[in-house]
Amino acid sequence: MSLFGSPGFWNMLTVTAxxxxxxxxxxxxxxxxxxLLIDQGVQRGLKATIVTRTAVLTAWAIPGVIIGIIWSILYEQSASGILNYIFSSVGLVAEALPFLSDxxxxxxxVTAANIWRGTAFSMILIYAGLQTLPRDVLEAARIDGANALQRLFRVxxxxxxxxxFINLVIVTIETFNTFDMVLALTGGGPGQSTEVIALSIYNKIFQQFDLGVGAATAMLLLVISAAMTTVYIAFIERSQGLE
Structure with missing residues (x-):
């Protein structure tokens, strides 16, 4: 059977996209x-920035399976579920939301949980980049009359x-390969509504024992990852060549 003609293939690609x-x-x-907020807080000597950095980094350090279990508890679909209770308490919903069954x-x-999980990595890279900004350039822009937004977008x-760009490539590769968190949270369900490409490979090979389609899907993921890695390496080599 052709990979592109296999049941659920195009739905899996849409879900993954x-x-x-x-x-x-x-x-x-x-x-x-x-x-940006942490960088500004550090410059102003705010001690709360340490707590913020610790809280954000904790999400990055927790294994994906544990994150899936934590968020499944938060998404409990009864009225006593944590998120449903909070939403009903502030009047946002009249009845419990079916977070994982709709x-x-x-x-x-699932996407919200993954965003919470991956934001820390982007924050680390961007915060490191902010530390390398030439302060004299920012100060010159401020003296020239540029406001905060102008300095942000123009400097x-x-x-x-x-x-x-490097952050974009790395995060994209990592997200394409997300597996453990989705498996623990929904297992790809209901139906195939959350079956991303990495989880589809697992289900095809180890649940449905469809080795041909599973292997072909794995090759597709390999091609995607290899293409993104090639872009990353080419960009790095070009950057080093310009230095």
Missing amino acids: IFVSASVAFQMLLGFVIA PDLALAS VIPILAPML
Whole structure:
């Protein structure tokens, strides 16, 4: 049987595309915002920045299976579930939300958990990049009358662009290979609504014993990862050649 004609293949690709694009976009956005806030807090001598960094890094250190279990507890679909209780207490919902049993909500819920998990890595890279910013350039922009937003978009982001691109590639590769958290959280269900490509490989080979389609899907993931890695290596070599 052809891989492209196998049942559920195109649905799996669609789920993976939504999962990866949303995860990468929000991980980088939130990582950038948190890194900026921590950098500003450090410059102002705020002690709370240590607590913030510790809390964010904890999410990165926890194994994916444990994260899946933690979020499954948060997503408990009864009225006594943690998130459902909070939402009902503030009047956001009238009844318990089926976080993991509704196909659309399940994909959004898994993506939200992955964003929480991966934001720390983006924050680390971006915060490290912020420490390398030439302060004299920022000070010159401030003296020239540039406000905070102008300094951000015309000075900070252009200087950090190479590092942001590297962050984008690494986070994309990692998200494509996400497996353990989704397995622990939903197992790919309900149906195949959260079956990303790495989990599909596991299900095909070890659950359905469809070795041919499973191996072909694994080769597809290998090609995607190899292509992204090639882009990363080429960018690094080009950057080093320009120095």
